Amino acid sequence: MKRIGRGTVEFTAPPTVLGAGAVGGKKEGQGPLSAYFDQTFDDVSLGYTSWEKAEAQLQNEAVAVALDKAGCTADGVDMIFAGDLLNQCISSTFGLLEYEIPFLGQYGACSTMAQTLLMAAMAVDAGAAQRAVAVTSSHFCSAERQFRTPLEYGAQRTPTAQWTATAAGAVVLGTGGKIRVRRGLVGRIRELGIKDPSNMGAAMAPAAAQSILQFLEDTGSRPEDFDRIFTGDLGLVGTRLLYDLTEDNGVDLRPVHNDCGLMLYDREEQDVHAGGSGCGCSASVLCGHIFTQMEQKVLRNVLFCATGALMSTTSQQQGEPIPGICHVVQLTVE
Amino acid sequence: MKTITKQQYGRQVQAASPDSPVVKDCLLAFLFGGFICTVGQVLCRMYQNLGLELPDARMAVSVSLILISASLTALGWYDNIAKHAGAGTLVPITGFANSMVSPAMEFKSEGFIIGLGAKMFAVSGPVLVFGITASVVYGLIVFLFGL
Numbered sequence: 001m002k003r004i005g006r007g008t009v010e011f012t013a014p015p016t017v018l019g020a021g022a023v024g025g026k027k028e029g030q031g032p033l034s035a036y037f038d039q040t041f042d043d044v045s046l047g048y049t050s051w052e053k054a055e056a057q058l059q060n061e062a063v064a065v066a067l068d069k070a071g072c073t074a075d076g077v078d079m080i081f082a083g084d085l086l087n088q089c090i091s092s093t094f095g096l097l098e099y100e101i102p103f104l105g106q107y108g109a110c111s112t113m114a115q116t117l118l119m120a121a122m123a124v125d126a127g128a129a130q131r132a133v134a135v136t137s138s139h140f141c142s143a144e145r146q147f148r149t150p151l152e153y154g155a156q157r158t159p160t161a162q163w164t165a166t167a168a169g170a171v172v173l174g175t176g177g178k179i180r181v182r183r184g185l186v187g188r189i190r191e192l193g194i195k196d197p198s199n200m201g202a203a204m205a206p207a208a209a210q211s212i213l214q215f216l217e218d219t220g221s222r223p224e225d226f227d228r229i230f231t232g233d234l235g236l237v238g239t240r241l242l243y244d245l246t247e248d249n250g251v252d253l254r255p256v257h258n259d260c261g262l263m264l265y266d267r268e269e270q271d272v273h274a275g276g277s278g279c280g281c282s283a284s285v286l287c288g289h290i291f292t293q294m295e296q297k298v299l300r301n302v303l304f305c306a307t308g309a310l311m312s313t314t315s316q317q318q319g320e321p322i323p324g325i326c327h328v329v330q331l332t333v334e
Numbered sequence: 335m336k337t338i339t340k341q342q343y344g345r346q347v348q349a350a351s352p353d354s355p356v357v358k359d360c361l362l363a364f365l366f367g368g369f370i371c372t373v374g375q376v377l378c379r380m381y382q383n384l385g386l387e388l389p390d391a392r393m394a395v396s397v398s399l400i401l402i403s404a405s406l407t408a409l410g411w412y413d414n415i416a417k418h419a420g421a422g423t424l425v426p427i428t429g430f431a432n433s434m435v436s437p438a439m440e441f442k443s444e445g446f447i448i449g450l451g452a453k454m455f456a457v458s459g460p461v462l463v464f465g466i467t468a469s470v471v472y473g474l475i476v477f478l479f480g481l
Contacts, residue, residue: 149436150439150440152435152439152440153432154407154417154423154436155413156420192344193343194347202351210335237347240350241346241347244350249335
């Protein structure tokens, strides 16, 4: 592992993906990426009495699928990096309890998948773990009740609002797999005065632009060098702003860019306004769609740039703006 | 990356964000709100025909609308109607009923005392606090100046 440029980490013996699992809810199973999910649940309570338990179970299921595909058991994993949106990351702690894998809880809001993936890759590359798991989840119902209003409350959503995905994604990293984690960039917190919690894309776009531009500069690459640059989850508004911000710096992302928040749902048909969001959105798109396309070698060189809005209900109520973050992970397949 | 001021970015955000369809929202709010009021008037006449005096009939209308609103919330339909109706379902007494029943349903997973009991007023609490305060102030004015 070595540093290149101002913020990029290059893995000398790139950790590889041994197995990945993507699970989702009913709405996700009806979306354009439904075929890429390992499992979807029509009953989004998953048979539990609370939404929090349902989300914890989603995370548990995602890890089970990933371990199964990696052909190993929980005993064979040295570390698990996990996080979610709920206070004190309870979906991770309760969902992963039974595995008894050494656990490091993470909070990166919707950027958690890139954050945990980077942490796991660094742990494997450094020799601190032979196999490490990165996992995250989100649940529409548990997020709504924590961040917004009760589910049955009759409120209108604005056109800029995004829909929290009910989904989870898990990756087992180790040696011997096909997909490599080549480089990564730990994002810096950015805040440009956005206070509207119904416009998270706008809050996160500056961080995405900064991290992507920094990564391109550090590695001396151009957008065309990649088969795809995926951000998650800027949605419609954030994507427009990302194009504006990168264009101002002479970089055109349009030909190779796609956003997980715009991919997970049919925006018009499924009434999700500006697109999907939540840790589970980019996590399930990565662990389902992106990895499958890489295994099939449709995509060989990909940037996965998960974005997060780092506010809480308290900071929001106290009138503070929404800081954003974006971590970048470069994935390649030979 | 070039530096950008918050003001500059704010302008870019405004240009990139689709506006709420204000005319459509207002029209739907007017139609749904008007419909609820019409239902209230029909109920009022009905109760009067059943022999209630006008003040009692009006009280019965409020109770009926609250019952209907609470039932629709419990069935999970109210939010689907409100999504289109907006202020049309929020402003009448139906909105108040929904704002109490929905947190009661939502937070019962935290138990009857600290969940349902404590969180029931999470949405409507401010309306009660400031509504009651305003009525006290109004009462004092009436008392002092004999208006």
